[in-house]
Amino acid sequence: MGQKRTSTLTAVAAHAALIPLALLTLVPFVWLVIASLKNTDDFFSSMFLPLTGEMITLSIGQLSISLPEVAWDRLTLANYSRLFFELGIGRALLNSIFLSSTTALLATLCSAAGGYALARLRFTGRKVITTAVLAALIIPPPLLLAPTYQLLYELGLLNTFTGLILPAIAPAFGVFLFRQATIQSVPKDLIEAARIDGCSEIGIFFSIVLPLVRPMVGAFMLITFLATWNNFVWPQVVLQSSDKFPLSVAVSQLKGVYRQDYGLLMAGTVVSVLPPAMLFMLLQKEFISGLTAGAVKG
Amino acid sequence: MSAGRPQGRSLAPYALAGPFVIVFIIFVVVPLARAGVLALQQTYGPQAAEFVLFGNFAQLARDPLFWRAIANTLVFTAASVFIQLPLALGLAMLLNRPGLRGRGIYRLIFFSPQLMGMVFVATLASIVFEKRSGLLNQALHWAFGVSLDFPWLQTYVMPTLIITTLWMYVGFNMVYFLAALQNVDKSLLEAASIDGAGPWAKFRHVTLPAIRPVGSFVVLLSIIGSLQLFELPYVMLNATAGPANRGLTIVMYLYQSGFEVGDLGYASAIGWVLALMLVGFAIVQARLARTEV
Structure with a gap:
């Protein structure tokens, strides 16, 4: 009995610590969404929802509480309509969707095929490539920023989507992950059996290997999608014309021009954050498993 | 068993690893090497360059x-x-x-x-x-x-x-x-x-x-x-x-x-x-x- 009571007490203590921290984590999100729906005056005069200045009294049975009245009718979608109809943020949204999904798809396909080939196929150059991939894991991307810019300039790929997508579709990290995944979950015997049955090597990859490493396919695609969506430096360096900007660059430019227009900036942030957040909520399990796979299984 | 299979098998690894290897060479290996050369140069934009050797690091x-x-x-x-x-x-x-x-x-x-x-x-x-x-x-x-x-x-x-x-x-x-x-x-x-x-x-x-x-x-x-x-x-x-x-x-x-x-x-x-x-x-x-x- 005594044991049980202390454990209930410590459970209460744990929640007493966790609930305020959870609220602290969520408050900026709530503030962001409400701020995006306010006009400039209300932005300055109210912390969260705009108030009428009147008090309303709620009576629940004997209990009555006085609360400041919320001016719901002052909340407005004006910031959003300005973003889409005057500032053309829809274009940036489409650019982000296109860049992120294309990069995610191609990078996953390239990495899965490369990782499988390095793990299970024999060919000349395999050892060299494997070593190069492992070595490339420690290269900090900023080191390649200047030479890649120069290379894209020479190839005539500056200010093109190709120049942004192409360097991102062969990530050493992805090949490394898929090589590990293949070693862990694609039995050699199965591949041998398929070969004896007359299945082509490409057929084996698509119909046997890909389904077996499916958890990694899902996780890596999602990780790449989010990373591309949130990427700022590369599009900032590679792209020049504003009709090509993804949301990351477009919003940071808005911030430069409309510095004091807080509601507008918050609306731009909401538009930028909502699509990947929804995608994540849908595919949450795959993401967490992919995130921790490398760390826990080693 | 088709006659072309053994050869097909030997090419298949290149077809699978190929896209990755090619892009990896062009956009990782080449830029890495060029980062080595660039570090010894002073440039004005992507084109003009002059060698300063270890001048950049001294600077x-x-x-x-x-x-x-x-x-x-x-x-x-x-x-x-x-x-x-x-x-x-x-x-x-x-x-x-x-x-x-x-x-x-x-x-x-x-x-x-x-x-x-x-x-x-x-x-x-x-x-x-x-x-x-x-x-x-x-x-x-x-x-x-x-x-x-x-x-x-x-x-x-x-x-x-x-x-x-x-x-x-x-x-x-x-x-x-x-x-x-x-x-x-x-x-x-x-x-x-x-x-x-x-x-x-x-x-x-x-x-x-x-x-x-x-x-x-x-x-x-x-x-x-x-x-x-x-x-x-x-x-x-x-x-x-x-x-x-x-x-x-x-x-x-x-x-x-x-x-x-x-x-x-x-x-x-x-x-x-x-x-x-x-x-x-x-x-x-x-x-x-x-x-x-």
């Missing part, structure tokens, strides 16, 4: 801005490792209590800021810390009646950046620690309790050794990420390094040198120093992870 050594950038970045990195990670571990231990209700929801909430990219967090944070209209000043004014006009971002550049990344990354690192904690052998903890070990002794001698591998992985990841900090200060400080360059980081200086000044050579030299620092930290960290118990 860096006496460039006060570069040292400023290194100092700022190291302060930020130290904060990530010594403030952010202990908080993440503490949070994970709170969540790891056996039979805790709502663990999944808490985990999702604490992880959620990670879904926002750095640029968007920077946009939000710069307004949270703004004078007058900012959430922080409005909350402090409401609670304690202090002035609304305190310019957080201008006065405390580094602390604001660190607080913002706490919000962003504590939950992210917590996910790793929580996964590690859930693999700690419960019978060992029970055995330690029976032997009369207190909570601290159990943590020190059972939990900590068990989560060590994940712990050192998270430390390394955190150092690598912190040394490459760029977007957050760049966007929060409106494409500047902040007052008195207090928000200047190594990668921001690389970006400014290469793409605002136009000297890709100097930028590459900075890139090599960054790479060396990363390798150095990785080696030191691996040593520490092995020796200390």
Whole structure:
């Protein structure tokens, strides 16, 4: 009995610590969404929802509480309509969707095929490539920023989507992950059996290997999608014309021009954050498993 | 059995690994080699270049801005490792209590800021810390009646950046620690309790050794990420390094040198120093992870 009571007490203590921290984590999100729906005056005069200045009294049975009245009718979608109809943020949204999904798809396909080939196929150059991939894991991307810019300039790929997508579709990290995944979950015997049955090597990859490493396919695609969506430096360096900007660059430019227009900036942030957040909520399990796979299984 | 199969099999590996290998060579191996050449050059934009040999590195050594950038970045990195990670571990231990209700929801909430990219967090944070209209000043004014006009971002550049990344990354690192904690052998903890070990002794001698591998992985990841900090200060400080360059980081200086000044050579030299620092930290960290118990 005594044991049980202390454990209930410590459970209460744990929640007493966790609930305020959870609220602290969520408050900026709530503030962001409400701020995006306010006009400039209300932005300055109210912390969260705009108030009428009147008090309303709620009576629940004997209990009555006085609360400041919320001016719901002052909340407005004006910031959003300005973003889409005057500032053309829809274009940036489409650019982000296109860049992120294309990069995610191609990078996953390239990495899965490369990782499988390095793990299970024999060919000349395999050892060299494997070593190069492992070595490339420690290269900090900023080191390649200047030479890649120069290379894209020479190839005539500056200010093109190709120049942004192409360097991102062969990530050493992805090949490394898929090589590990293949070693862990694609039995050699199965591949041998398929070969004896007359299945082509490409057929084996698509119909046997890909389904077996499916958890990694899902996780890596999602990780790449989010990373591309949130990427700022590369599009900032590679792209020049504003009709090509993804949301990351477009919003940071808005911030430069409309510095004091807080509601507008918050609306731009909401538009930028909502699509990947929804995608994540849908595919949450795959993401967490992919995130921790490398760390826990080693 | 078709006659063409043996040959088809020998080509197939190249077809599968080919796309990756080709792109890898063009966009990793070639740029890496060129980063080596560029570091010895001075350029004006992508075209004109002249060899200065080790002049870039000599220049860096006496460039006060570069040292400023290194100092700022190291302060930020130290904060990530010594403030952010202990908080993440503490949070994970709170969540790891056996039979805790709502663990999944808490985990999702604490992880959620990670879904926002750095640029968007920077946009939000710069307004949270703004004078007058900012959430922080409005909350402090409401609670304690202090002035609304305190310019957080201008006065405390580094602390604001660190607080913002706490919000962003504590939950992210917590996910790793929580996964590690859930693999700690419960019978060992029970055995330690029976032997009369207190909570601290159990943590020190059972939990900590068990989560060590994940712990050192998270430390390394955190150092690598912190040394490459760029977007957050760049966007929060409106494409500047902040007052008195207090928000200047190594990668921001690389970006400014290469793409605002136009000297890709100097930028590459900075890139090599960054790479060396990363390798150095990785080696030191691996040593520490092995020796200390």
